[in-house]
Amino acid sequence: MRVTVFGTGYVGLVQGTILADVGHEVVCVDVDAEKIARLEQGIIPIYEPGLEGLVKENHAAGRLRFTTDAAMAVAHGDIQFIAVGTPPDEDGSADLQYVLKVAETIAEHMAAHRIIVDKSTVPVGTADKVRKRVSEVIEARAKAGEVSAELTFDVVSNPEFLKEGSAVADCQKPDRIIIGTEDAHTVEVMRELYAPFSRQHEKIIVMDVKSAELTKYAANCMLATKISFMNEIANLAERLGADIEAVRQGIGSDPRIGYHFIYPGVGYGGSCFPKDVQALIRTADGIDFDAKVLKAVEARNAEQKTTLFAKIRDHFEGELAGKTFAVWGLSFKPNTDDMREAPSRVLMEALWEAGARVQAYDPEAMEETQRLYGHRDELTLCGTKEAALKGADALVIVTEWQSFRAPDFELIKAQLSQPVLFDGRNMFEPARMAKKGFTYYSVGRLPQG
Ligand code: UDX
Numbered sequence: 001m002r003v004t005v006f007g008t009g010y011v012g013l014v015q016g017t018i019l020a021d022v023g024h025e026v027v028c029v030d031v032d033a034e035k036i037a038r039l040e041q042g043i044i045p046i047y048e049p050g051l052e053g054l055v056k057e058n059h060a061a062g063r064l065r066f067t068t069d070a071a072m073a074v075a076h077g078d079i080q081f082i083a084v085g086t087p088p089d090e091d092g093s094a095d096l097q098y099v100l101k102v103a104e105t106i107a108e109h110m111a112a113h114r115i116i117v118d119k120s121t122v123p124v125g126t127a128d129k130v131r132k133r134v135s136e137v138i139e140a141r142a143k144a145g146e147v148s149a150e151l152t153f154d155v156v157s158n159p160e161f162l163k164e165g166s167a168v169a170d171c172q173k174p175d176r177i178i179i180g181t182e183d184a185h186t187v188e189v190m191r192e193l194y195a196p197f198s199r200q201h202e203k204i205i206v207m208d209v210k211s212a213e214l215t216k217y218a219a220n221c222m223l224a225t226k227i228s229f230m231n232e233i234a235n236l237a238e239r240l241g242a243d244i245e246a247v248r249q250g251i252g253s254d255p256r257i258g259y260h261f262i263y264p265g266v267g268y269g270g271s272c273f274p275k276d277v278q279a280l281i282r283t284a285d286g287i288d289f290d291a292k293v294l295k296a297v298e299a300r301n302a303e304q305k306t307t308l309f310a311k312i313r314d315h316f317e318g319e320l321a322g323k324t325f326a327v328w329g330l331s332f333k334p335n336t337d338d339m340r341e342a343p344s345r346v347l348m349e350a351l352w353e354a355g356a357r358v359q360a361y362d363p364e365a366m367e368e369t370q371r372l373y374g375h376r377d378e379l380t381l382c383g384t385k386e387a388a389l390k391g392a393d394a395l396v397i398v399t400e401w402q403s404f405r406a407p408d409f410e411l412i413k414a415q416l417s418q419p420v421l422f423d424g425r426n427m428f429e430p431a432r433m434a435k436k437g438f439t440y441y442s443v444g445r446l447p448q449g
Contacts, residue, residue, distance in 0.1 A: 180212020
């Protein structure tokens with residue numbers, strides 16, 4: 001089938017590539033000419049395991065093409081994906097200008113029936129807005145005699161559920177494929193498009209457009225709620241002298257609760273949870289509904305991002321000026337270089353504010369850190385995790401990269417001026433850390449040593 005994807009960010013590039021990989025003819029469009037030129041050379045703008053090879057392979061096979069030519073792209077695909085960004089407005093609601101601009105572009109160039117698919121995470125009601133914008137443009141073109149007023153189209157909500165770091169695998173083996181439309185022809189076409197991904201088990205769930213739009217927000221907000229809930233219980237455990245890791249296993253064993261997404265930590269970050277929780281709160285506000293649970297989820301998360309700093313401040317009795325901290329892990333989670341809403345940023349900024357220095361290391365996010373904070377004198381970017389330790393007053397682990405799981409503790413002790421470790425991800429056993437001679441702080445467990 002012929003497919004066009006507008007937007008070569010995480011969602012668009014991964015979806016386009018995976019569709020090409022099963023044999024569809026995919027054209028990816030972006031307004032950023034440099035990005036397109038680089039993609040043509042196989043240079044991927046994001047770090048995502050497995051993506052580069054697939055892009056190169058499918059591009060070489062001619063099934064995956066990149067262009068800035070919107071007219072060609074609209075002529076190509078019977079299905080037109082909108083996968084552009086929906087950044088938060090100043091008030092936290094999703095900014096739809098890019099989505100609507102693409103809708104307009106499709107309407108300006110289409111000459112035959114098109115299925116327009118909202119892939120970006122968009123508030124409930126966006127499909128209606130896209131539909132309206134497309135109709136207006138077609139009407140104007142029909143008046144000018146360019147196209148027939150009978151030109152038809154449908155707008156579908158088909159939200160994406162991929163996770164950064166496993167985006168390729170998530171897209172290849174989705175848990176579910178949500179198709180929001182009331183049009184029988186569209187359902188048929190979308191079923192055919194996704195048939196390769198829905199073989200062994202039926203993955204496709206068809207519903208009305210608004211329910212599909214809300215499903216995406218409900219899924220992310222539920223996951224964010226689980227995390228904030230666990231962080232709240234972790235705070236309680238710390239104060240009560242309980243061990244959150246024991247509690248986590250104790251409750252996770254109940255299949256109604258489950259083990260997933262109940263890891264306490266330094267708060268959720270990334271491009272989705274913070275933005276989507278906020279956007280749904282704004283949607284609720286917009287219809288005079290007070291989303292009490294979501295507001296609490298957001299507030300707990302904002303506070304949780306400050307807890308590591310509070311532990312550091314308390315340990316050093318507020319004397320942070322002139323101290324140096326080794327920070328391991330800067331991306332918002334492992335296997336990505338993404339630092340959007342990353343807890344590491346809140347921590348580092350608080351340390352700087354208090355007059356401390358940071359020696360930072362991350363397996364993938366060094367370039368991004370340089371871009372964000374390269375101008376700061378109080379930051380040293382280190383080439384290895386060991387280099388970051390040299391002469392530091394304590395080690396702080398913010399992201400649970402695999403390569404941090406079994407570090408050389410003797411070396412850490414030798415390099416730090418004091419053996420103090422603040423662990424925002426509960427990577428180690430407190431008792432074992434105490435035995436190794438560390439003063440060890442973690443989340444939801446009593447400090448040791
Ligand atoms: C998320 C959703 O998982 C995905 O389905 C959706 O399409 C986009 O948003 P992503 O933002 O890539 O994906 O990351 P995810 O792996 O879900 O982690 C989000 C944040 O939650 C990270 O900061 C992570 O550290 C944190 N987290 C996750 C916890 O603190 N505890 C947990 O138990 C799980």
